[in-house]
Amino acid sequence: MRYNILKIGVPSFALVMMSLVSCVSNDKKDKPLVEVQPVADVAPVKEHRASIDTARLTSLIWDDSTYVELRPIKRGDSAQIKFSFTNTGNNPLLITGVNASCGCTVVDTTTIREAVLPGKKGVIRAIFHSEYQPAATHVKQLFVNANTSPHTGHILTFKLDVTEK
DSSP: OHHHHHHHHHHHHHHHHHHHHHTSOOTTTTSOSSOOOOOSSOOOOOOOOOOOOGGGOBOEEESSOSEEEOOOEETTOEEEEEEEEEEOSSSOBOEEEEEESSTTEEEEGGGSSSOBOTTOEEEEEEEEEOTTSOSSEEEEEEEEEESBSSOSEEEEEEEEEEEOO
């Protein structure tokens, strides 16, 4: 029964819509529905971009790698992650944010609070908590923002296996 209503209802709806459209008067066939008037003395819209003080940018090199494979851990245990870097630029390096790709990873913000002077080393630390994670291979990221050139964003990746207890 329902199938028949749909079968009849859709074509009927289409016919009604076509008849409504065809009832429109053709008197104003050549005139647009809305007339556009040019506006004088209006400033062009400028792009909104976050301003970056390029004079204060610096550079860094990751001492080991941006990818780390950790040893397997048992479900319920935690793993410590560490990424070391060196400020290779001429300005102090400021880490403005580190975000984890998942709530199971917590960033240690105490290691990134102060500027890293040129030539000095710094470290980004995090802890992966496996309590609510399944027994499987996990690949997670840390997203780092800093006053670096040519890119201000850096992606750090770690991989580990979580096994059953």
